[in-house]
Amino acid sequence: MSQFNIAFTAPHKTATEAGMFILRQGGTATEAMVAAAATISVVYPHMNSIGGDSFWLIDNLGADAPIAIDACGAAAADLAQYQSVKAIADRGGRSAITQAGTISGWHAALQADNNAKLPLATVLKPAIDVAKQGFEVTQSLQMAAEKLFATEGRNQAFKDLYEPNDRPLRQGEHFTNPTLARVFEHLAEHGLMAFYSGELAASFARDLAAAGSSITIEDIAATQAQVVTPLKASLDGVDCYNLPAPTQGVHSLAILAIIDRLKSRAISDIDWMHLVVEATKQSFNLRPQIWGDPNAVTELYEQVLQAPVIDQLAQNISMSKAEPWPFNAAPGDTVWLAARDKNGQMVSFIQSIYWEFGSGVVMRDGGFVWNNRGVSFSLDPRAVNSLQPHKKPAHTLNPAFARYHDGRRLAYGTMGGEGQPQTQAKVFTDYTWRGKSVVEAVASPRWLLGRTWGDSSTDLKVEQQLAEQLGFELDRLRHKWQPVPDNNEMMGHAGAILDTQTHLEAASDPRSDGQASVESAAEAQS
Template sequence: MRETLRSRRGMVVAPHHLAAQAGRDVLREGGNAIEAMIASAAAIAVVYPHMNSIGGDGFWLISRPGEAPRAIDACGPAVAQADSAFYAGHDTIPSRGPLAALTVAGTVGGWTRAQAISQEWGGRLPLSRLLADAAEHARHGIAVTRSQAALGAAKHDELVGVPGFAEHLFIDGRPPDVGTVLKQSRLADTLDQLARAGLDDFYRGALADAMAADLEAAGSPLRRRDLADFAAREVAPLAVALHDADVYNLPPPTQGLASLMILGLFDRLGVAEGEGFAHLHGLIEATKQAFLVRDREVTDPAWMTRDPSTWLTDTHLDTLAAQIDPAQALPWPQPDAPGDTVWLGCIDGDGCAVSFIQSIYWEFGSGVVSPSTGVLWQNRGISFSLDAKGRQALAPGRRPFHTLNPALARFADGRTMVYGTMGGEGQPQTQAAVFTRYARFGEPIQQAISAPRWLLGRTWGENSTTLKLESRFSADLVEQLRAAGHDTEILADAFSDTMGHAGAVIHRPDGWFEGGADPRSDGIAAGA
């Protein structure tokens, strides 16, 4: 069993060890947490291509001592030509291929906005340094991980014919095996171009010209103007006040509201002991109440009629908490959605903290790879509906619903914690499991991450909406959950990828850092 790691000068957590090390090395060279996170984000987009790409979206939650946390929304909208007429003859937006590549990729714009904040804080490392590790890994090759090999094989038939995919992410037309060296030379050239020309080149320079031409030629509705019109936005984070901590997350179009509601509701249930029926049942039932609000309310804020912060007031949380039966499960399911993502976290020696998440939605996104740049494009836009009356109806300029939601907590005793996970529907649930185990019931952070987890609904393409449990839960607890009306499903794996890849970093008031990475991933907590 992994142990909680500790350090004195800062810490970075990522779901792949090379990405964590890229950020740690920036800290060692005097970079701040934001600079370290840009380095890690660029590296993870190379070394974990099944989960991530610079052709996806991202969200940032940033804080430093004595100041209010700041948030960056780097979610790309539906492009100008993505309307019902473009998709005439389709009942739904295709999940793979050029028609799935219908939103602007926002993540590089998020790096741009984050770097500007870093410079406000005195950050001075050049962009060429921050992107150097990523470019090196792309040019000289990565060792294919178990999860990449497994997902490449599982998705072969639906991806092999997508424009650009096999040429860039398969070898000789086949998914690479574990340990095989995969080189991404075009992507390395793109990272070098960004280092030379600046991040804005992705949207308004030579890279924008190349990507737009490639995507249009493939059949995507994206055009050069869509890229030129995009910029990431700084937004006010949402917050919930717990009895001993303030917890922050991203506002819509993310499901950060649901993550905060779960913690606010659970805080009101008076559960005194962790890992038993009351703990799991309480969080599962809080999840249901939060998801009912999320599914009814959360979309692009421009289409919302209610301020999401009203759901985090004491009045609303008290009302919803009173609806939770401590002994009986609320009938389920409700609609759900899959997703594939990475979460990374960093706190530097000055206490500056970053909780960051980047996504291409499904594994390998749309599958479309720009042949001249090596950029894999997301398929986040498939969460739109072609029903004009639908909650998430497709419209040019509209931002899609995001499962992404990085979290940050400030405790009354002076601790700061950044934490998060990938995993679609599972993200708020895993966040709640990790937070309550650590903050409520005193488990060391690595134990809180490694402990057996559950998931209500689906993720990673799972179609069932059961309550999924890892096999390490006791038979007695499983039977208690079933007796309360939970439709349980025991997964074969003791540490299942279905539960996502979580991580956390904590900065203690005595100056020490603590961190944990998920044994379900290929990641580490790297101390500086």
């Protein structure tokens, strides 16, 4: 067992403190994650909420594989209003198409954890306290609030909560959310699944209907997380895990498998960057066939992580020239967190509402926004990701986990929409094959391939420090690229926890408001 044996990392320090609060009491990593997930929904309301989705990988020592939980909300039963439209609305009630699965995922995770013993009131206490007592608005929250202030579709409850002075929230202001605190108190008393029934669900259904959403109380009641079989890619000396469809997990693993085939050809910094970028292109080219509801993807989905397909994708890559790339990346605001408890249980977890502040529709008796994940559906009935009743949308979320054959374990992930597989590949590659520490792997300059929010260009965005170092080489390889400021939030909020036989490390992204904490058993009990 590691000398230091509890750890937590999150993109907001208050969530890390909530997770550590539970771990110090002897709680499991799963219990700590529920505490932090609830807390971060309070302090980072633009990035996630209890009106969104989540996905879990829970790794127990000695288990054959991690437990994977899919808490993705499916589309409403009645979608008649979308039959005559040319596009799905970005905001407002008509963008609120799918159920809110995340709390059902919290419930499923605790049910799957035989060592979870703490009362729910204890687990939810940090979130209740911070919602009542308040917190300081971050720059990230201010920027998202300013963006929403300029959009249509926000309901009056949103304006009352996030624009109390007829203006967006400002960095440094003190913000409280007593309504959300009352929701958590209700769940602490009646159980997490009380979110989907009774007075709360009825109130949510009324708010959604008033905003023009198709989601009914019956849709809310039918929300149910699923324990699923994780995807696995066996690489040189390490087994990598991720979530299956409808997530991007298959892309994240395919990128790593392609890099694994070609890593001997990568010598310099530009070689590694070029290889990761080109592997991303090869994987993303397959999206129309393999990214969507598990019941809708083509047969290629079952083959893409097998050697023949990976070998072919690797052969498509030239180490001397970049392939052209026109794809448009969808934006996504998300939170990724990880935990390690005293018994060695580790969790890689991700939670989101898709775009910043999701649909912009706040539940008046809930104090949170409903997601707009359904925006990712296609209105083309021939598409794999076509909008249909009860169908899950193509999902950007995908938490990652790796088991090394020498006993090391790595929980890692990031926010960032379709940038998630790219950043995961950069962090994993830097640590696993390039000899960097997990702190260096998370903090070092990064890039993002494709369009991001507020930008119509589809090129490679490169943080300034890396651009100054490799710009000439990027031109030589014919990459279409542009520099962006260092420590740029568009690159995602990455993090990692590394558990070895001798030590435990945790990293939080300097691009976030986060914190990574590691403590020994003796420290935790003192």
